[in-house]
Amino acid sequence: MSEAPRFYITTAIDYPNSRPHIGTAFEKIGADVQARFQRMQGKSVHFQMGNDENTIKVSQRAGELGQDPQAYVNDMAQQFQAVWAALKISNDDFIQTTEERHRIGCQKFIQAVYDAGDIYKKAYSSQYCDGCEEFKTERDIVEGKCPNHPQRTLRVVEEENYFFRLSAFQDRLLALYQSQPDFIQPETRRNEILSLVTTGLQDVSISRKGFDWGIKVPFDPEQTIYVWFDALLNYITAVGYGTDDERFQRIWPADFHVIGKDITRFHCALWPAMLMSAKLPMPKHVLGHGFVYFKGAKASKSAAEKPRDPMDYIAEHGAEPFRYYFMRECPFGGDGNFSEERFIEVYNADLANNLGNLYSRTLTMCLKYFDGTLTGALETDRTAWVAECPNFPQLVQDLGGLVGSFQYNVALQKIWLEVLDASNRYIQATQPFRVIKTDPDACRVALLNVAESMRVLAILIKPFMPATAERFFRAFNWDDVQAWETVSYADALVRPELSEIQVRAQISDGKPAPLFPKIEVEPPATRS
Template sequence: MTDNKKSYYITTPIYYVNDKPHLGHAYTTVACDVLARFKRLDGYDVKFLTGTDEHGLKIYQTAEKQGITPQELTDRVSVNFREMGALMNISNDRFIRTTDPAHKKAAQAIWQKMQDNGDIYLDKYAGWYSVRDEAFYSEDEITEDENGEKLSPFGSPCEWTEEESYFFKLSAWEEKLLAFYDANPDFILPPSRRNEVVSFVKGGLRDLSISRTTFDWGVKVPGDEKHVMYVWVDALTNYISALGYPDTAAEDFQKFWPADLHMVGKDILRFHAVYWPAFLMSAGIELPKRIFAHGWWTAEGKKMSKSVGNVIVPAEAVEKYGLDQLRYFILREVPFGNDGDFSHDAMVGRMNSDLANNLGNLAQRSLSMIAKNCDGKIPAAGAFTDEDTALLKACGTELLDALRKELDGQMFHKALETVWRVLNDANAYIDAQAPWTLKKTDPARMATVLYVVAETVRNIGILLQPVMPESTAKLLDLLALSENERSFAFIGADHALKTGTELPTPQGVFPRYVEETEAA
């Protein structure tokens, strides 16, 4: 029964619908997808949320330019992010839009809670505002470019704004936030980002403008409909509106809140690690367990930009390199949390070295030998040597436990390094045992060696499903594993391959990448 399962709730940020999906969006979403798939295979009841942020001044201005309503615009462009999800094989359980009526109700409910708590008041706002970032900045955060244009810390243009606004008493929560960070050292990861947030809060918090009157595309403020909510109050609430809030007795809210993980890019960490916890504290709602802020990608050593024309579009990268190859690369290449560089040479290196030569070659060599020398059936294993036992132990529950540890800390690169250490050992094992020689000298020993390698491929194939679901499905098909034998419950010796199982004809799963000049 699912009621007895442990629950796990993971979210991407909701993506600003005015953007076009790029590698950064795919990166966040794939990372969350890997964790969601991993937890499902490990017996958890998972809720995986993504979606689009559809209110705010940018949408209003873009719709006005195009001569359509903001709702028509968001209906049209929200689809881009759904399509990215399908393209990247994302297994989200829900796609939320902030224009959903139930979401608007939730945003108004949390506003009312904060107001009832005395944390919202009406005043006038005067300060620097970035339309692109949907954020307000203080004078000391603003810089000027060579043309005298005011820029935010992220390089976006800022304009001086003056209007009547509701404010949230963020300043009142400074000490409570610092106490919470202190009591929960892993609430913000990686540690470098945590340090940035703590430093920002210790520097003093100013009350936050949370409504606008100069446009009307947003969630109406309860009791004062000439105001719409500042986009972040509205946007952040998606994490609980998706669970049925304000009905805190709703089954999903009871089961999945507080969230296990909000995954975000480093540019929106402040909103998630300062504003969101303060809103929740004010509204009397439990805080999420963790916020992880990952880094940004460059392309061939340069910042991605439309003007340079080097933005990596997920659809083009998938077509060029392959879906699972791209999923593997972005999580393996860079320590998760750091900035990283996407280069063609690095991508091809991973495809050919890690996937084709290592994992692919191990499977191909062993399964081809079984096909030729064991009647295409899983061979009978004799008594295991110390070398056999060491490899079987390393690829089983021991490896699963190591992956649990690394992925619970969002250390995707370390998890994959751990798997590839075992694969290196497995390739060294087959080279040392030389079953192609044993075929003439000791066929029974050859059968045992091939069995050990096939069993290693089975375990690793199951464990790599979250990262490369399509490729590992093909790999596990080659071992004639049924669909119900592919969860982590089947890792290890208790569910090892059965002697005599007939296998399909082996096929390569990870082709080498051949440059067009080489192929010509």
């Protein structure tokens, strides 16, 4: 038997100097949808996340709190992972860059680059942004400030550091973008990087002197590896580079690095150059996603008006509406907005009313008219339903293409418009609630068809809303391992578990428990 094709996907690792915010959640949800989708395609997925701990900011933050830095980062790693678990992020691993496996891999890597002749030492003086923990060239500075941190003052930092010979990689990087045209996604990010690299690259400082916190340069223990150089290496140290070579060979290279658009240049220029120097294979794609704006201001820890903690929304409405909102409202490659008002609007319209109503209505009819058992699913004529949703096989194929290329908002829009609305139209056309009185068999056929369309819907939304999909499967007593392929009607007709429908939905007050209880909004005016 041949092994399942592998798929390795990573997110950026986060600075644990404060709790995760909505912008960070956006990235993790987007990567999770892809990981879940690829698993449904039968791939052997490895989904990597982690925290970026070897940063001065983290040790400063621990100092402010009077805590030991290691105890602080360990506690933050627990807090981050609790948020990711609550958001149903299905990562397979979570690396803390203070872990031993990371230190060993980093030191091996920097030694390899040093041995290749791509690292040299020189005295250096430049503008430094404490916010980015990054040296800034004239090109990066806007009106004397870092554009990411306009409130901060840039410092001139002078020291003797090790430099990575990034400038020597210009031709090789341009050749990489040529030979792997989809290496950088989306197109706008690719163009930015192409113009950056074409105009020429400067060598980058990769070490700092006199810091205790961080990983030591193996050939000069007075120096600590600069946080950016160290952070990028998590993608290989987490899968065994330096500690488990067999595992590393098996999993690397990554299929996708999913990262924010503000760090694309590190991932698209510095990172491939580092790998070239160490003679390691290139990742296949880097996807720079957009930002989520909170009423116009970038949702980040430093924004003045802070969105509430993601945990507050999850506690109130569950993780799935939150996942749905981001993936439906914010184009993953572009930017999106988050506001509580819009969240409630989308929740009520798409989830409580549209999806939730179809669920409750269908189950209620199955229970009321047929005691929850509908037989003869295999022989059911699907012509009338298919007429409401023509070109169905093509639609499923298109949806696969959209989800696979991170166009989540378009995919969800299509699912709602072309599958969900078609099901509602079909109910209107066949009127099972009316024909039950005159022709119970026509009612049975209609409900079997709606049930089948709900099975299809559940599979299509599963990467986005896994628990909701499972509730659909449980409600109809279906096997919950429904593969993407089985959405085609031809397959559905031969699936033995579909020979009859058995409603097993959770019942409260004699009715199926609502999928998404409507959020009641305060009325704008009181009655006189």
